Amino acid sequence: MEFATVVWFHGGGITGGNKEIPKRLTEQGIAVVGVNYRLYPKVKAPVYIEDAAAAIAWVFKNIDKYGGDPNKIFLSGHSAGGYLASMVGMDKNYLAAHDIDANSIAGLIPFSGHTITHFTVRQERGIEGTQPVIDSLAPLYHVRADAPPLLLITGDRELELLGRYEENAYMMRMMKVAGHKDTRIYEMDGYGHGMTEPAFPLLIEEMRRVVKMTIEDTH
Structure with a gap:
């Protein structure tokens, strides 16, 4: 059986970080593609989103050569990486x-990602990090009923970065208002922004759930 793939984008505020293959995702019967993208201030919005899309497109066009199923490609990432996964999705x-x-993406599973316009995008424009913006560079701006399954995972609302849980909860609510049938949110009680370790099993479980659902739909 052809395996499922998760394209994983590292965090770092779009200003730092490096591609990574999270150890918890290895030896799970899935492929993990770690991606680099150009960073601010060397490039400005939306170039890093375009880089993310180019990497995802490469996976769509090439994963079958490695034994993967192009119908089972999931997007995930932490913080800035979650934002990039959501934007492209x-x-x-x-x-x-x-x-x-x-809509060919099997599922979106951002970890602690902005759903509003990213604070680095706002910084580029001279807007304070405390001032929320929702425009075409915000995943929230693009809510739609026909999007892939969406699982939003954040840390504890009292321990997270400012407003991070709440903006994800708003995304969940507006996806439902838009008529999307498969949006859920998990708040990792007791964990702050660096909530990746306890969230990895949720990512794997979500991939298995969606793959199983897809198989059932085709039979």
Whole structure:
């Protein structure tokens, strides 16, 4: 059976960090693709989102050569990485540039990602980090009923970065209002922004759930 793949984007505020293969995701019967993308201030928005889309497009066009199933590609990442996964999954234009329909993504599983416009994008424009913005560079701006399954995972609302849980909860609510049937949110009680370790099993479980659901739908 062809395996499922998760494309994983590292965190670091779009200003730092490096590609990584989280150890907890290895030896799970899935492929993990760790991605680098160009960082601010060397590039500005939306170049790093375009880089993320190019990497995802490569996986769509090549994973079958390695034994993977192009219908089982999931996007995930922590913090800035969660934001990039969500942006490419929600705004269909980024993958459309590579002749790929974003709805072909099997599922979106961002960890503690911005759903509003990223604070580094706001910084580029001279806007304070405490001032929320929702525009075309916000996943929230692109809520739609036909998006892939969405599992939002954040740390504890009292321990997270400012407003991070709440903006994800708002995304969940607005996806439901838009008519999306498969959006859920997990708040990792007792964990702050660095909540990746306890969240990895949730990512694996979500991938298995969606794959099982897809198999059942085709039979």
